[in-house]
Amino acid sequence: MIFRKFCAALTLTALLAAPSLCQADTTADAGETTTSQKVVLTLGSSTALLNDIPYQLEIPPEVVEGTTFLPIRFVAEQALGAAVQWDPETRIVQITRGEIQVKLSLETGQALIDEQEVEISKPPFVKDGRTLVPLRFLAENLNVQIDYHPTEKTITIININGEPEPVNLPPVITSLGLQSDVIKIGEEASYHFTYDNEPGESITAREWSYQFTGDTQVKTGQPRAFFRPGDYILSLRIQDAAGNWSEIATTSFTVSHEKLMSEMAFKFSKPIFGELYENLENVNFHNFTANENVTFERTGPVLHMSNSPEVVSRPGILYQSEASGSFRFFYHHLNGAAERQYLYIIAENDNPYPVTLKTLRSGVGGPVTDYMNLGQVVSMRYLTSQPSPAVTIKPGEKIILNQGLRHLNKGEAVTGMQDFQVDGTITLSVVMGPEKAPEPEPEPDPETELVPEAGLDPEQNPADTPAQNGSTASGDTQQGDAGLNSNNADGSNPADDTTGFKQSASGTTPNTANGSDAETGTDTDSGSTPEPDEDETSKPVPVKTPEQILKEKIEYLLSLPALPRHPQQVRGVFPTADCVVNIQANGEINEKVTLGKEDPGFDSWVEGVDPLTGETIKSFGNYGVIYRVKLTAPDKTGVMLNPRGSIFKAAFQGFNGQVYKAPETGHFVGLQKAAILGVLEAGRTAEFIYTPPSGSDTPLIIALIPEKFWETSGQ
Numbered sequence: 001m002i003f004r005k006f007c008a009a010l011t012l013t014a015l016l017a018a019p020s021l022c023q024a025d026t027t028a029d030a031g032e033t034t035t036s037q038k039v040v041l042t043l044g045s046s047t048a049l050l051n052d053i054p055y056q057l058e059i060p061p062e063v064v065e066g067t068t069f070l071p072i073r074f075v076a077e078q079a080l081g082a083a084v085q086w087d088p089e090t091r092i093v094q095i096t097r098g099e100i101q102v103k104l105s106l107e108t109g110q111a112l113i114d115e116q117e118v119e120i121s122k123p124p125f126v127k128d129g130r131t132l133v134p135l136r137f138l139a140e141n142l143n144v145q146i147d148y149h150p151t152e153k154t155i156t157i158i159n160i161n162g163e164p165e166p167v168n169l170p171p172v173i174t175s176l177g178l179q180s181d182v183i184k185i186g187e188e189a190s191y192h193f194t195y196d197n198e199p200g201e202s203i204t205a206r207e208w209s210y211q212f213t214g215d216t217q218v219k220t221g222q223p224r225a226f227f228r229p230g231d232y233i234l235s236l237r238i239q240d241a242a243g244n245w246s247e248i249a250t251t252s253f254t255v256s257h258e259k260l261m262s263e264m265a266f267k268f269s270k271p272i273f274g275e276l277y278e279n280l281e282n283v284n285f286h287n288f289t290a291n292e293n294v295t296f297e298r299t300g301p302v303l304h305m306s307n308s309p310e311v312v313s314r315p316g317i318l319y320q321s322e323a324s325g326s327f328r329f330f331y332h333h334l335n336g337a338a339e340r341q342y343l344y345i346i347a348e349n350d351n352p353y354p355v356t357l358k359t360l361r362s363g364v365g366g367p368v369t370d371y372m373n374l375g376q377v378v379s380m381r382y383l384t385s386q387p388s389p390a391v392t393i394k395p396g397e398k399i400i401l402n403q404g405l406r407h408l409n410k411g412e413a414v415t416g417m418q419d420f421q422v423d424g425t426i427t428l429s430v431v432m433g434p435e436k437a438p439e440p441e442p443e444p445d446p447e448t449e450l451v452p453e454a455g456l457d458p459e460q461n462p463a464d465t466p467a468q469n470g471s472t473a474s475g476d477t478q479q480g481d482a483g484l485n486s487n488n489a490d491g492s493n494p495a496d497d498t499t500g501f502k503q504s505a506s507g508t509t510p511n512t513a514n515g516s517d518a519e520t521g522t523d524t525d526s527g528s529t530p531e532p533d534e535d536e537t538s539k540p541v542p543v544k545t546p547e548q549i550l551k552e553k554i555e556y557l558l559s560l561p562a563l564p565r566h567p568q569q570v571r572g573v574f575p576t577a578d579c580v581v582n583i584q585a586n587g588e589i590n591e592k593v594t595l596g597k598e599d600p601g602f603d604s605w606v607e608g609v610d611p612l613t614g615e616t617i618k619s620f621g622n623y624g625v626i627y628r629v630k631l632t633a634p635d636k637t638g639v640m641l642n643p644r645g646s647i648f649k650a651a652f653q654g655f656n657g658q659v660y661k662a663p664e665t666g667h668f669v670g671l672q673k674a675a676i677l678g679v680l681e682a683g684r685t686a687e688f689i690y691t692p693p694s695g696s697d698t699p700l701i702i703a704l705i706p707e708k709f710w711e712t713s714g715q
Contacts, residue, residue, distance in 0.1 A: 300578025330624030645697020
């Protein structure tokens with residue numbers, strides 16, 4: 001027997017993507033007449049509209065377990081013009097529409113389309129003596145168009161005598177669950193679901209979530225196992241290739257108190273780099289014994305650090321220092337001003353010869369307001385980056401290294417971590433400023449200086465002497481200055497200004513002694529103003545090239561004042577940017593190594609100098625430092641990363657050379673949880689690379705847990 005699959009279930013939101021329907025009408029196309037019939041039904045209502053005319057139903061449409069059912073006789077006869085027959089002996093409903101014949105058995109739940117059996121996940125049923133049929137069955141097998149309006153809870157069915165345009169409906173999840181309704185603590189979870197969709201159309205996205213009964217928090221993802229006994233709700237929605245999302249499907253399951261494996265043993269037995277360790281056993285990493293066989297070696301290039309002031313409320317120079325050879329450059333700033341600002345990274349070559357600047361690694365992000373995610377993204381980009389083409393800076397040239405970075409709105413931040421190599425010496429500057437440099441205020445021509453009026457003391461302030469017609473000579477001058485200042489403030493071009501003092505400098509100086517109008521220059525007496533000489537007339541302002549405009553902007557930015565450093569933030573040049581950490585695990589006890597915290601004999605803050613003030617400073621948190629952590633253990637040992645600040649979201653390069661998030665999803669809050677860094681095999685040495693991310697708190701603990709303690713969860 002030939003089986004043809006059809007989708008018998010349709011949840012309400014599965015119709016959200018269907019196109020809206022026009023009113024029923026009659027149209028002609030290529031000589032063929034096409035008629036349409038429109039029926040509107042409302043869930044739970046016994047009143048329908050047939051071509052906008054009210055019609056009383058014997059039974060209303062309803063939703064049963066997420067599937068919409070319609071009264072078949074009314075829909076078939078009134079909307080589709082089909083014939084309906086009922087055989088009480090066989091309990092079979094037969095629908096005939098043209099050459100299509102449908103048989104539905106209420107006894108067996110089977111359906112036949114033109115004598116071919118089809119699978120049906122939700123069979124029709126009888127209620128109050130009337131048969132109800134799944135809506136999707138009608139949509140896909142009887143050539144009708146359907147539209148669902150969720151706000152009004154109405155279903156519109158339009159029957160077109162002819163071939164209607166195909167409607168891509170959202171997928172429908174028909175089943176969802178785990179391998180069992182009850183699973184053990186530490187038992188690997190197996191997720192499965194089935195769905196109905198258009199033939200051949202793929203599912204492009206899945207969104208899983210779960211919730212412990214009694215908790216308000218809904219967590220995303222598919223845990224490999226569950227370690228907290230109790231009842232859970234599992235949810236899923238899927239998206240098809242057309243972009244349609246399904247209705248959210250849910251199911252419930254229970255985690256029993258029977259323990260198959262602890263969380264630590266499970267996650268170390270099949271480690272996934274960066275996976276979250278929930279720590280439901282309340283392991284206290286702080287109480288682990290400090291490893292005594294560890295060394296810290298400061299090495300690597302010079303570190304240039306620009307993070308103070310972190311919040312920049314006005315234009316100014318944030319950092320400026322000479323740089324040469326190999327160096328790392330780390331910066332993190334956000335706009336604290338109401339108006340938008342731009343962050344500029346400027347490199348200047350003061351040498352009489354060209355220099356070549358190479359970018360070896362680079363991670364840059366922003367402007368954004370999610371500072372934690374920004375730090376993680378920049379770390380990942382840096383760790384996965386490759387060298388970029390070199391830039392040649394000509395003698396005396398100044399260039400902006402981050403050309404194209406958009407403006408920062410208030411509260412938005414930009415972070416960068418880059419490794420450079422230069423074959424000379426350059427001056428590196430970080431400046432917060434406007435998009436354009438203001439036009440310089442023009443200086444008056446000495447030959448057209450304002451001449452004091454007859455009888456006026458040359459030393460007297462013109463503002464103290466009233467001019468005729470109720471104005472003052474200084475009034476015009478002040479008006480001109482105000483116009484320039486206003487233009488400078490909003491970024492417009494003051495060269496277009498033709499008022500005030502600039503007018504005087506071009507030979508149209510107002511003469512209040514002879515009664516001329518200070519604003520128009522017209523003579524109010526019988527005399528006339530002499531025409532200016534040809535060489536005294538205004539000359540057109542020359543058009544500046546983009547190169548000239550850029551040069552003037554850079555000069556203006558570098559002329560801004562240096563902003564003071566905030567005492568709790570870091571700005572400085574530090575002699576080393578890397579730290580090699582060698583750890584030899586004991587193998588007999590749980591141990592810890594702390595990074596990013598000053599402990600005697602262990603890690604410490606890098607010490608350097610503020611290049612703008614000459615003060616000695618420490619790099620609190622060691623942001624911009626690359627930690628290369630090499631671990632060796634005599635026995636098989638699990639390694640975790642446990643943040644010790646309030647919030648944390650980082651990235652690291654794992655034992656296999658790949659880069660991972662820590663944690664894999666979300667972020668850390670508090671001191672309880674950890675991320676899996678990997679498992680050390682006995683006698684082997686492995687290395688991971690880490691850098692403190694901006695926007696997160698340091699320090700952190702590297703926890704070393706021998707295999708013998710995995711099942712007891714480190715206690």
